[in-house]
Amino acid sequence: MKQMVYDIPGVESVTLAVGAELSLLNLYPAKYKKSEAIPLVDHDSVIQRSDRNSFHIKLGKSFSLPLYHFLFNEQLYMGRSLSSFISVGADKVDPHYLIELEYFGFPTERKSLLKNVHMLFPGDEVMIKAEELIWLDETLPEQPGLHATLVKPQAKGGVVYNLLPKVAADLFSPFDHVFFVEISQQLQANKDSVLEISKDSLPKNFGLNKERADVFNGAHKSNVVEGVDLKEYTDQINDLIKSSWEASGSKESVGCYLAEQFYYPFILFQLNTLAAGTGKEIRIVESANQENSVAPVFSLDDAPIVNVYESFQRVFFYGNKWLSRVWFFIPPMISAKIIKRQQRYSGGEQHICIYALTLDYLLRFYPLKVGNVIGD
Structure with missing residues (x-):
């Protein structure tokens, strides 16, 4: 009733x-x-x-x-x-x-x-x-700015760039890989009710390591953000994961345990979120019939309007002020150093650039509170 x-x-x-x-x-x-x-x-x-x-x-x-x-x-x-x-x-x-x-x-x-x-x-x-x-129920109206074409796409990179806002709104979370945009495209194009995704195609860079930490340490304005000490907190989470692994008695490595217990369930939840809105279902399989292209689609040579590297720097001047001045501090010279670290770490996935762009979209288009500042 x-x-x-x-x-x-x-x-x-x-x-x-x-x-x-x-x-x-x-x-x-x-x-x-x-x-x-x-x-x-x-x-x-x-x-x-x-x-x-x-x-x-x-x-x-x-x-x-x-x-x-x-x-x-x-x-x-x-x-x-x-x-x-x-x-x-x-x-x-x-x-x-x-x-x-x-x-x-x-x-x-x-x-x-x-x-x-x-x-x-x-x-x-x-x-x-x-x-x-x-x-x-879904009470917020669709945000028209998140669905508008930002630039006439000349290549795949332009298409993906235009879809970043929509996929961020669908997930209602920032994300760090074009993989989710490509899955969103496949869901729209696939006429079948089930889309099979190869497990090997899932983004592979996860878990706490020095290279990943260096990328984000370089972007954060301070070692303490919103009252949270970054090193202390990440060490605490890492210890929590290792304790969970030890308590499980698993014979798998801690990396495999982390993937199966934490990473894959979260990725599948995000994929299910994308699929549910289209009335479809996603299944993770060991190998899929169709190939999923996960190669980087952005490069430093992209046209400025669709260049995620330059967009990362534009966030500092035109994006959400809390994101670019309080959470991160990414003026051009610092951004350039972060991008170089990112390229060395992820082999071209550019995840911090995509992450900052998608978080910026959400903070600017939705009435979200961050610290003592309302997203502006």
């Missing part, structure tokens, strides 16, 4: 009797539900009212739809679109999420871009104390 809450647009209050349960699929619109012919559809993912003050959420291992939750004032908010949580006050960017994404390539503890809003992955099972369950 559903009861409308009229004081918050796009919000529904789901009332469940103690012991009753509700299929999660019932909360998604038709375009998010996969065809009955697809065997991986999971109809056993449910929310149960355990008692008067708690909800039990259980996701099947094959549940492939985006899902987030946010607890505030004993109310449990859930929704399929991260941006919808802004309407109920979850509008502050989580600096820990950004740091982990930068230095590791993935977040821990199911963090998201919005502080205290957490992702739920396939196979997750959580018990949350709350008096009411509120489902959030």
Whole structure:
């Protein structure tokens, strides 16, 4: 039984009797539900009212739809679109999420871009104390500026450049690799309901290492950002990962464990987010029938308007002030040094440039709070 809450647009209050349960699929619109012919559809993912003050959420291992939750004032908010949580006050960017994404390539503890809003992955099972369950619809209108053509594309690089804002809005997260743009293109072009992605095609640079850290250390204005000591925090997360590996008793290397337990689940969540909006499904396979081109599409010789290197420098002058002056400090001379480090580290993936551009789009087009400054 559903009861409308009229004081918050796009919000529904789901009332469940103690012991009753509700299929999660019932909360998604038709375009998010996969065809009955697809065997991986999971109809056993449910929310149960355990008692008067708690909800039990259980996701099947094959549940492939985006899902987030946010607890505030004993109310449990859930929704399929991260941006919808802004309407109920979850509008502050989580600096820990950004740091982990930068230095590791993935977040821990199911963090998201919005502080205290957490992702739920396939196979997750959580018990949350709350008096009411509120489902959030997609309440923010589409941002027209994020879908406009920035420049007439003359080559593949121009097409990818134009799609960076849209993919950032779809993921509602900065990202560091053109891989996600290419997958978005394939989802639009593929007429089949399932898109197979080779595991070998996933971005491979992840985990804390000196080369990656040097790139972002060079970009950050200070060793302490938003009150967080970068080295202390990244060491803490790295120790957490290693402790988890040791406690698991896994015979795999720590790198393989990190990939399977942290990195791949996060990447799959992002891919599922892109796929769900198109009513399709993505499956990661050992080898795919079609080749996925993941070669770099940008170079230093690109035309200025579509050159991600120059765009990285333009963010300093024209982008979000908090990003370019507080979080990062990237005037041209510093940017040039960072780009050289990036090229040595990633073999041309240019992830810090793409990362800064996509984060800048989100901070400028959505009412997000960063530190004590509202994104401007």
